[in-house]
Amino acid sequence: MKMQINAISRATATMSKPTLPPFLIDPLDLDEPDDEVVVTTxxxxxxxxxxxxxxxxxxxxxxxxxxxxxxxxxxxxxxxxxxxxxxxxxxxxxxxxxxxxxxxxxxxxxxxxxxxxxADDDDADDPVPSGRSAAAYDGDGDDVDRRGRPQGERPRLWTSFLVDQRAGGMIQAFDAVVAADRAEAETRLRARHGSAIADAIEISEGFDPNTPMAEALVSPAVADMLAQVAADPGSPLAAGLSVYIEQRFAS
Known part of the structure; x- marks a missing residue:
C-alpha cells in the first residue's frame, strides 16, 4: 500500500495545472514554470x-x-x-x-x-474569354477591358479628404469608394457628409499613399489594399468597397 501511495504522489507532482484561458492570465504577473509555451516565428x-x-x-x-x-x-x-x-x-x-x-x-x-x-484576383490565371483576342483581354483593345466589359462601364476607385471645423472641434476624414464616375462618387460622399460641406471635400481618382493626410489617417495595411483596388477596381476585393476613416480634435 505504501508503494502505491508513493507512486500516486509522484504522478501528481509531475502533472501541470490546466491551461488558463487568456482572460484569466495577468500579463503583469511574473512568469511561472508551468506557463503555456507558444512556439511561433x-x-x-x-x-x-x-x-x-x-x-x-x-x-x-x-x-x-x-x-x-x-x-x-x-x-x-x-x-x-x-x-x-x-x-x-x-x-x-x-x-x-x-x-x-x-x-x-x-x-x-x-x-x-x-x-x-x-480573394486573390489573379488576372494571369484568368482564361481568355471565348471569341475575344488575347490583346483585347489584356487591355490593349479600345472597346473592352480585360474582363470583356465596355470601358465606359468599368468602375474606378475614388478617394477624398475632408478637413472641416465644426462646433465640437476639427474633423479630418478620408473616404474611398468604388464608383463608375466622379458624379456617382460625389453623390455618395455628399450623402455621407452632407451637402453643406460638399465644397470642402477634395475628390480624386485613385489613391496616393504618399500625401500627408493619407500617411496620417490610413494604416499601411489599408493603404496596401487600396493600392490593389486602384490597380484593379473591377476585382472581387473592390466589390462594394466603401472606406471611411475619421479623426477628431476637440476644441
Missing amino acids: RRGLIRLALVAADTASRFEREAVGHDPVAWMIAPRALFDGRSAIDACLSREECLRAVLLHGLSIGLDADPMTLDALM
Missing part, C-alpha cells in the same frame, strides 16, 4: 503586433466603448471560435482582422465574407 509576432495596433487605433478613432485587449483575447467567429492572440499569428487570420478594422465592419464578422473580399 518573428513574422507571426509582427502579425500579432499589427493586429493589436490596428485594433487599438480603430477603437480610439471611433470611440468604441470596448477594451482592445479584451477584443484580442475573446473568442471570435471571425477566427472560427479562436481568439485573435491565437489566430492572428497566421497570415490568413491576420488579414481578416486587418480588413475588419480597416473597413470598420463591426467587432466580429463571418470569416467567409472577409475571405471573399480578400
Whole structure:
C-alpha cells in the first residue's frame, strides 16, 4: 500500500495545472514554470503586433466603448471560435482582422465574407474569354477591358479628404469608394457628409499613399489594399468597397 501511495504522489507532482484561458492570465504577473509555451516565428509576432495596433487605433478613432485587449483575447467567429492572440499569428487570420478594422465592419464578422473580399484576383490565371483576342483581354483593345466589359462601364476607385471645423472641434476624414464616375462618387460622399460641406471635400481618382493626410489617417495595411483596388477596381476585393476613416480634435 505504501508503494502505491508513493507512486500516486509522484504522478501528481509531475502533472501541470490546466491551461488558463487568456482572460484569466495577468500579463503583469511574473512568469511561472508551468506557463503555456507558444512556439511561433518573428513574422507571426509582427502579425500579432499589427493586429493589436490596428485594433487599438480603430477603437480610439471611433470611440468604441470596448477594451482592445479584451477584443484580442475573446473568442471570435471571425477566427472560427479562436481568439485573435491565437489566430492572428497566421497570415490568413491576420488579414481578416486587418480588413475588419480597416473597413470598420463591426467587432466580429463571418470569416467567409472577409475571405471573399480578400480573394486573390489573379488576372494571369484568368482564361481568355471565348471569341475575344488575347490583346483585347489584356487591355490593349479600345472597346473592352480585360474582363470583356465596355470601358465606359468599368468602375474606378475614388478617394477624398475632408478637413472641416465644426462646433465640437476639427474633423479630418478620408473616404474611398468604388464608383463608375466622379458624379456617382460625389453623390455618395455628399450623402455621407452632407451637402453643406460638399465644397470642402477634395475628390480624386485613385489613391496616393504618399500625401500627408493619407500617411496620417490610413494604416499601411489599408493603404496596401487600396493600392490593389486602384490597380484593379473591377476585382472581387473592390466589390462594394466603401472606406471611411475619421479623426477628431476637440476644441
